[in-house]
Amino acid sequence: IMSKSLISIFILLVVITACKTDNKSVESSMNDKLSNSLSVFIDSCWNDQNVSKLNELVDKSFIRILNGINVAGNENEMAAHMNVYFTGFPDLKIQYSDAYIEGNNIFMNWECTGSNTGVFGEMPATGKKIKIQGLSHLYFTENGKLYKEDVYYNELDLLQQLGYTLTSPVLE
Numbered sequence: 001i002m003s004k005s006l007i008s009i010f011i012l013l014v015v016i017t018a019c020k021t022d023n024k025s026v027e028s029s030m031n032d033k034l035s036n037s038l039s040v041f042i043d044s045c046w047n048d049q050n051v052s053k054l055n056e057l058v059d060k061s062f063i064r065i066l067n068g069i070n071v072a073g074n075e076n077e078m079a080a081h082m083n084v085y086f087t088g089f090p091d092l093k094i095q096y097s098d099a100y101i102e103g104n105n106i107f108m109n110w111e112c113t114g115s116n117t118g119v120f121g122e123m124p125a126t127g128k129k130i131k132i133q134g135l136s137h138l139y140f141t142e143n144g145k146l147y148k149e150d151v152y153y154n155e156l157d158l159l160q161q162l163g164y165t166l167t168s169p170v171l172e
Helices: 002-047 051-057 075-088 155-161
Strands: 058-066 069-072 093-102 105-115 129-140 146-153
Touching: 002 051, 002 093, 002 105, 002 129, 051 058, 051 075, 058 075, 069 075, 129 155, 146 155
Parallel strands: 058 146
Antiparallel strands: 058 069, 093 105, 105 129, 129 146
16 A cells, blocks of 8 residues: 555656646747747847848737837838838847846847938938937737737937927917
């Protein structure tokens, strides 16, 4: 009876350990997939200005929210949005730090640099250099496709670096 109990306990421990190892393996695999997706998003899409890479990276339901405003509702709108930055800042570069993966999410701090030598939206080129910091929260589906990005940065800081100023409101 004692040996049957020991065998049962041993089998139970093996099963529990195997399940835990399997979970860690799945989690590690997803973390690797998300890390790779982050590299493609930053290095290829943004830094190499290769918006065609978006089609392998983003889900059909993709949206980008910039400081609380929905600026892209699909892959094509995201490519157009990115091209506004590429036109305004042909040498635009993004470096990220403190990327943290939790479940199917990535949280990261980033820094963007570039020279405004082209038209940025409707604003003429200023020739000024910019350096801004921000935070992004990237959301991924179970199969590793990016379906949402929340981006936060100080737009006033960006505009001031380009030479724009605020004027006091007229109070009557």
